[in-house]
Amino acid sequence: MTQSPAGFDADSIGRWIEQRFGVSDFDVEVMSVGRSNLTFTILVDGSPHWVLRRPPLGHEGGSAHNVAREGRIMAALNDSSVPVPTVLDIVDDPEVLDVPFVFMDHCPGFPINTPAEWESIPAENHRECAFGMVGALAAIHSVDVDAVGLSDLRRPGGLIDRQLRRWIGQVEKIAMRETPIIHEVHDALRGAMPDPTRSPVGIAHGDFKPNNMIFAPDGSVNAVVDWELTAIGEVLTDLGYFVAMLTVPDEYTSIWVPRTEDGFPTTDELIDHYQEASGHEVHDVGYYSAFAMWKLACIREGVYTRLATGKMGDLDLDPEEAGAGVEDLARQALELLERS
Incomplete structure (x- = not known):
């Protein structure tokens, strides 16, 4: 994989992905950064496959756990009539990443920003x-x-x-x-x-x-x-x-x-x-x-x-x-x- 972006610990997360999904070869692209939660696209064989969402850099303690709350809401809606990304896991394990993160299937499409x-x-x-x-x-x-x-x-x-x-x-x-x-x-x-x-x-x-x-x-x-x-x-x-x-x-x-x-x-x-x-x-x-x-x-x-x-x-x-x-x-x- 190419050099990982800030906020994405490729070694630790890579081990977790391999253990969880049996995939060891992937690339990462930044989907969104800033003061909101950080979002990364994980590509397998060059195609978007998963999305990882985590708190902004420097967020710790209770506020860092807001991303887990967000993931829990989406997971709760997965079987409803509300269109949401499919949440695969909500991870709160410092041995994987120092903050909680949400791991979900990639949803194809685009937002309207322009x-x-x-x-x-x-x-x-x-x-x-x-x-x-x-x-x-x-x-x-x-x-x-x-x-x-x-x-x-x-x-x-x-x-x-x-x-x-x-x-x-x-x-x-x-x-x-x-x-x-x-x-x-x-x-x-x-x-x-x-x-x-x-x-x-x-x-x-x-x-x-x-x-x-x-x-x-x-x-x-x-x-x-x-x-x-x-x-x-x-x-x-x-x-x-x-x-x-x-x-x-x-x-x-x-x-x-x-x-x-x-x-x-x-x-x-x-x-x-x-x-x-x-x-x-x-x-x-x-x-x-x-x-x-x-x-x-x-x-x-x-x-x-x-x-x-x-x-x-x-x-x-x-x-x-x-x-x-x-x-x-x-x-x-x-x-x-x-x-x-």
């Missing part, structure tokens, strides 16, 4: 592709949490309530400057928070967007990936987030998302399709979209702080530009909330 990837899907399939995404979301939200063995992921209180407390706490902990609009939108969201008992409760993916799905050439969804932020709670938070991502300015996200001018259905069409596919009564989508936009503003404030303190030197971003995005996103959240 206009070129979207345009590689035939134009006549674009609308059906979008409705397929919504169908996958409806499948996630239809899963019986108890039946698949994920009931222990439940937490007291509503998901929105927990998230509001978490994110305002994060901002207050790290902020280097006054951000009154963050607090203004937080207070408005808390004051207008829908009754959590009205919303269907189930598995909320937490980061459902086109670059967290794997698509076949015809645009059908082969798998939903990146389950790091998954929680049990009001599932309509996912729908609101998905809709919000269709309106967030490109410069405020790290990904490109198709819009209606790119052949994507309208928001109303997507909501109607979700309601039909899920059987859930949809309400307060404007609120959940506003909440998603506000959360993006909080995340952006964290990016600004780390840039300003030199803790994100690997990113070529201007701190002031990142900081300006915080207020713009928060204002959009407030406008969405007022309209809803």
